[in-house]
Amino acid sequence: MRGVLVSRGRRCSSAGCHCQEGELHGPYTYLAVYTDGRSRTVYVPAAVQAIAERYVEVTQRGEALLAEISQINLELLRRRALE
Ligand SMILES: [Zn+2]
Numbered sequence: 831m832r833g834v835l836v837s838r839g840r841r842c843s844s845a846g847c848h849c850q851e852g853e854l855h856g857p858y859t860y861l862a863v864y865t866d867g868r869s870r871t872v873y874v875p876a877a878v879q880a881i882a883e884r885y886v887e888v889t890q891r892g893e894a895l896l897a898e899i900s901q902i903n904l905e906l907l908r909r910r911a912l913e
Contacts, residue, residue, distance in 0.1 A: 831885035832893075833863035835874065861886070 839854025849855050859874040861882060874882045 833861040836860050
């Protein structure tokens with residue numbers, strides 16, 4: 831799963847709530863994801879937070895691997911061009 835997990839507090843709409851004074855609710859976990867040219871923030875319930883962390887981690891590892899393979903292929907292409 832693409833994105834970055836972020837933890838942040840939230841302000842509710844109840845008048846007179848302590849969060850209006852700056853003591854926010856939470857923190858809650860959100861997935862910040864950039865798709866189709868825009869960024870979105872999706873709430874991640876605590877019950878699935880560990881799974882979300884794993885999904886994000888696996889994707890980051892996969893993308894790092896693809897970036898590495900891409901660099902290797904670019905280098906191979908350069909060498910071929912010099913032959
Ligand atoms: Zn509140």
